[in-house]
Amino acid sequence: MDPQHLRPAGAAERRRGVLFDVDGTLVDSSYLHTLAWWQAFRQQGHDVPMASIHHCVGMGGDRLVDSLLPQGRDRNADAEILASHAALFASSWAVLRPFDGARDLLAQCHFGGLAVALASSARTQDLLATRRALGSDAHIHAATSANDAKASKPAPDILVAALEAVGVQPSDAVYVGDAVWDMQAAAAIGMPAIGLTCGGTTAAELRDAGAAEVYSGPRDLLDNLQSSAIGRLLTASSAGG
Missing domain, CATH: 1.10.150 (DNA polymerase; domain 1)
Known part of the structure; x- marks a missing residue:
């Protein structure tokens, strides 16, 4: 998928959003x-x-x-x-558990007026299992899996599919992930990325791969949400600009 296919929206239609990886980011898998x-x-x-x-x-x-x-x-x-x-x-589906703060983070983004999408390289069946573990479907607007992309991460295809699903431009979104491949995929379409170390990748590796910010996990990001890249989206969304 070509990021150039994402056409600028009109001012009245402008929407902002957050894309999340799932495995290692929201779910401890x-x-x-x-x-x-x-x-x-x-x-x-x-x-x-x-x-x-x-x-x-x-x-x-x-x-x-x-x-x-x-x-x-x-x-x-x-x-x-x-x-x-x-x-x-x-x-292992039965033992999947969300990270502390994952559900609250999704809810806060949703209630703040942002489009929330899951952009995962997982198989459709595995994504369904992790979504059941999260129990947050009410706060998720769209979800894409390996079936929605010709090429998997670090290619940006899955992120482009998720952006298209929620009608958001890369410049109006942030991607949250735990792997260097997440950071590289976001960088390929000029989208800021936040790295979480809860999946086992170090902060230095995430920053070297292009992460604009790094937090220890969903709870840490939630505790610092207003000063984060997501917080800036929330402020812009509430201002209606």
Whole structure:
């Protein structure tokens, strides 16, 4: 998807919004994904260190596999690895939990007049499971998954799809994520990004990848919301400009 397809809205139609990654940002699932990938690789005879896997979590599954396995491998087994990861992660759906402050953060953005969208590289089924764990559908205007994009993060396709779904321009939005891939995807379309370290990525890594601000998690961001990039959107939205 080309960001140039997002046409400027008229002044009367101008809307502002916040896009959120889900895994590792709103829901404590990054390490569950890491373990599921590790087991899926082992089933196909690949011994990939968990630290390497965790670094790639947040990419789409196809990119993650391609980044971690030798380029000269037999790629016929890739589909089996992806299917195994999906099944293994699904076994963790029942224990998914939102981070402290995640629900309140979504509600505050919603009640402040911002469009709220989830922009995740997850499969549709996994996104539904994390949304059930969040229990915040009343405060979410739209959600996009891997099925809504030709290319996964760090490509910006999923973010563009989410922006289109809520009718918001990149310059009128902020993306919140926990991985370097989130920061890079936002930078590709000129959208400010806020990094959260609760997914296991350091503040230095997030800043190096383009994060404008970094917080420890949803609660920390919520506690500092008015002085954050989201706070500036809230102020502009309430002013009607």
